[in-house]
Amino acid sequence: MKLPSYNELLEAGVHYGHLKRKWNPKMLPYIFMERKGIHIIDLNRTSERLEATGAAMKQIAKSGRKILFVATKKQAKDIVANAAKEVNMPYVTERWLGGMMTNFQTIRKSIKKMNSIDAMLADGSLSSITKKERLTLTRERNKLEKVLGGIANINRLPTAVFVIDITHEHIAIKEAKKLGMKTFAVVDTNSNPNDVDFPIPGNDDASKSVKLICDYLVGKIKEGYSEKGVEKEAADKEAAASKAAADKAAADKAAAAKAAAAEKAAATPEAPATDAPAAE
Numbered sequence: 458m459k460l461p462s463y464n465e466l467l468e469a470g471v472h473y474g475h476l477k478r479k480w481n482p483k484m485l486p487y488i489f490m491e492r493k494g495i496h497i498i499d500l501n502r503t504s505e506r507l508e509a510t511g512a513a514m515k516q517i518a519k520s521g522r523k524i525l526f527v528a529t530k531k532q533a534k535d536i537v538a539n540a541a542k543e544v545n546m547p548y549v550t551e552r553w554l555g556g557m558m559t560n561f562q563t564i565r566k567s568i569k570k571m572n573s574i575d576a577m578l579a580d581g582s583l584s585s586i587t588k589k590e591r592l593t594l595t596r597e598r599n600k601l602e603k604v605l606g607g608i609a610n611i612n613r614l615p616t617a618v619f620v621i622d623i624t625h626e627h628i629a630i631k632e633a634k635k636l637g638m639k640t641f642a643v644v645d646t647n648s649n650p651n652d653v654d655f656p657i658p659g660n661d662d663a664s665k666s667v668k669l670i671c672d673y674l675v676g677k678i679k680e681g682y683s684e685k686g687v688e689k690e691a692a693d694k695e696a697a698a699s700k701a702a703a704d705k706a707a708a709d710k711a712a713a714a715k716a717a718a719a720e721k722a723a724a725t726p727e728a729p730a731t732d733a734p735a736a737e
Contacts, residue, residue, distance in 0.1 A: 484646045510641050570601065574601075644656040
């Protein structure tokens with residue numbers, strides 16, 4: 458996946474930061490200049506960090522592990538949900554529930570409850586209940602789907618999280634750090650880049666900026682999947698070749714043993730026949 462050019466980053470508005478009075482001093486290394494009271498992000502640093510983040514995500518995808526996409530901001534939620542679905546990754550784009558990762562077992566119980574309601578509605582086992590009870594169950598199921606639908610298919614904690622706006626999603630970042638998970642994030646000038654392992658300095662409020670960054674990272678994850686498939690195919694071929702060689706060696710050994718046994722039998726002289734004793 459090709460890294461976005463400077464023109465593409467400029468057109469998407471990735472360089473626009475927050476007002477100077479809202480800035481976080483720890484973002485100073487990523488700020489190029491101030492213009493009309495607004496900080497301008499250094500796109501050289503953005504490209505560097507975006508490339509490093511893409512490489513790390515590619516390795517995670519290549520190893521078959523999961524990255525949780527998190528964005529509950531209105532202008533980013535749909536973009537992030539579509540990006541996560543494209544590469545079959547879990548996502549959270551509605552309200553972040555406290556303990557969603559640190560108390561994952563309880564969250565799994567809620568997911569199982571949602572799946573159980575789905576199964577009952579599908580097989581007709583709820584046909585005997587009243588219309589009101591059925592409506593109540595349907596509403597409960599829809600509520601669970603809205604909040605937990607993006608993580609319904611994961612059975613264990615993801616390896617990393619990718620977050621849009623770490624100030625807005627500070628609970629998710631804290632939970633990920635507590636569990637020792639890798640953290641990737643788009644970090645604006647009002648946030649602390651030291652809170653995440655892979656900060657991408659950029660505008661986290663503009664949908665075009667978020668989409669450009671997500672598209673690049675999705676492309677890198679797809680590359681990881683492709684390389685995983687190629688390596689698996691090569692490993693399968695190597696295993697098949699090794700098995701064929703072992704089978705051939707075993708067959709040759711058996712044939713040699715059989716030939717040796719036949720040669721030995723041919724070389725052994727036959728015992729002379731003995732005459733029967735004469736009758737008295």
